[in-house]
Amino acid sequence: MAALTRNKKNRTNSQTPPLNKRTKSSPMKKAAKSQKPPLKKQRRCIPEEKPVIATDEEEEEEIEQSLQGDEGSESGSDFFSDGDGEDVNDDGDADDLLDGSDDEEGTLDSDSDESDIEIKSRAIDKKRKKEEQDAKDEFTMNIKEQPDEFQLPTKKELEAEALGAPDLPNLQIRIREIVRVLSNFKDLRPDGAKRTDYVDQLKADLCSYYGYNEFLIGTLIEMFSVVELMELIEAFEKKRPTSIRTNTLKTRRRDLADVLLNRGVNLDPLSKWSKVGLIVYDSQVPIGATPEYLAGFYMLQSASSFLPVMALAPQEKERVVDMAAAPGGKTTYVAALMKNTGIIYANEMKVPRLKSLCANLHRMGVTNTIVCNYDGRELSKVLGQNSVDRVLLDAPCSGTGVISKDESVKTSKSADDINKFAHLQKQLILSAIDLVDANSKTGGYIVYSTCSIMIPENEAVIDYALKKRDVKVVPCGLDFGQPGFSSFREQRFHPSVEKTRRFYPHVHNMDGFFVAKLKKMSNAMQPTETDKPAETMRQAQVSSSDDDEEAEAIEELKKPSVANGQPKRESNTKEYKKRQKFPRSKETHKGKRNTSIKSESGSGTVEEPRKQKKKRSQWKNEIAQAREEKRNAMRENAKERPKHRK
């Protein structure tokens, strides 16, 4: 209910006249109201009254002259109130006016003509000047009062607000004011005001006006500047346009567009970056029920879902895995790009979603697909490691990028949810990497995508993958789109994370999305130490075992800071654990070391072949020795790090 009224008010707000006229703060409101009707009438009546004014002025003059009242300053406003009065009392004044005009005509021929006319013209000029003056004064009064009047509401006012229902227009005004002040805080701040106060008040107002919970607004404020934040939130309120994708297995885009236009659908090609997309503005028939849809000529798919498949770029006769395939939009796109050759494994964990996946595959005429129902983390066991050419992982996520489709995300997501998703996504991406064969002739790529804009689910997961496996971030091939964050607040990611791409609704008019393309360099289980800056390299060695523990510990710990992977704190608190481990690992035999490795790497690797176990234990030995030496060096470098980070 509240959402409905808010939307209505949103619309009405957008239709009301621009800011200057509306924002008169409370003490001025009453006075403004009294001025409003005549103001409006002034603006509307001017074109109507102009031809009338000329004659009215003459008549007014006659009346004024006869009355001999020099109502100088009030003439501007009284002119119209008198005009209003005149309209009412037409009959009474008409005679006077007519008499007046008769008098004029009577004296036209006399010698005092010119002086009369001159007097009249001067009076007209005076009046016009007075009107202009008054108009200017009104404007200056408005402008002057705006910055002086706005201040943050006091505690009493806040309490009073909290008691009653939220006053939406007032909230909106306050939000705009705060945004205006914050956007140029140096110049526009009133004395003694702190930025945090304004930001906190803005958070509270946004929560109540748009219906977000505090966690989400807090993270969004951290990620965007205030002006961009407003654009983003406004974009989330509206729906993105419906788009469809032509099924190239059955038809071409031009032919499909012709047929749909005949049915009465209003459409356009999607963008220059897609040759199969069409955007639907409106249609007379339901777009999801035309015979063409049922015959599999197109698929209803949002524009952002085209992106991971375009980044994946599957070739013919390849083996591709789609780890979270339902409802099948991306899988069918992959099959269309591969022209029904090769093999696609479409995996989906949730049974209720399998039916729509199968139905879509059959409807679109895809024949090269095997549909299975596994947990994505088990897939590397089932299909064998290093067995496929490409993997597409459209991971389950919090859905913060598609708030325009699902408003419940605004209130239902908390820090815990984000962490759980991040944990799951990290496990899934490792499984995906294990599936791919690095030595494949044409492939060796993994595309990871989410429909979320949260950093722990996006850049942090990619960074984790970079540390745990021998992979490299490569450009996705999507030039439009903002690069991913390589550093955020206190977190630092690998610099190649900038090659990932982020998409926002307020910039690209698509759902919020994140796409990353990884290339697997070799089938080894450890990351190689190439082309990484010195400090992050040491960190990788130091924290590679930490991440194993971290993955297990995430489930126990409830603090969000741990999952966000703040490297400094981790390395400090876990150094103690490391010291306990290494004396153990040196002393124990290989057998024990194998078990210890197994217990450490709980989530990522399962059933490693024995050869890799031996290599890994040797590797760990070397690392352990190097670590002790480097730990000392790190302590020295810890002081230098803040300078190097930039």
Next chain:
Amino acid sequence: MRPLDETETTVVFEKLFKFVGNNLKKIVENPSDEGPESTPGSYCFRLQKNRVYYVSDALVKRATNISRKNLVSLGTCIGKYTHAGSFHLTIMSLNILAANAKHKVWLKPTSEMSFLYGNHVLKGGLGRITDSIVPGDGVVVFSMSDVPLGFGIAAKSTQDCRKLDPNGIVVLHQADIGEYLRDEDEL
């Protein structure tokens, strides 16, 4: 997943024969481009959970390491067995049937939607019809723009159709593409 045995194979082939006639040979021996090898493999039929799938053998090989519980679908599903043992073709086989159909019927645009709702084809909605249709034959239904809409069983022969009144049933409805929306759960 297992290959079909004798009785099952005969039942399936009989049903298919009604629709495609001698083109059955084409279906069985279709070269497939799936699989990483460059030489084309061939297609075969497999049974999984009472459903018959038409898959290329390259796909079959790869699917063997997926356990029975977790395998949901392979290639194209063409139909399913009922409890009694008879075999019904489902709408998902339309692509194969339409490519090889012997008996075809084209619908006028006005009666397309009626057929898609599950109604039988009436004489008044008939645009074109192939010759030599015998009652009881499988017929594939197309729209005037050659888009396959579904299939059914012929109720009258071609010549009898000409004598029929406009409300007479020509093709008994068996499956149509509207089922993707109406009966998603049944598929």
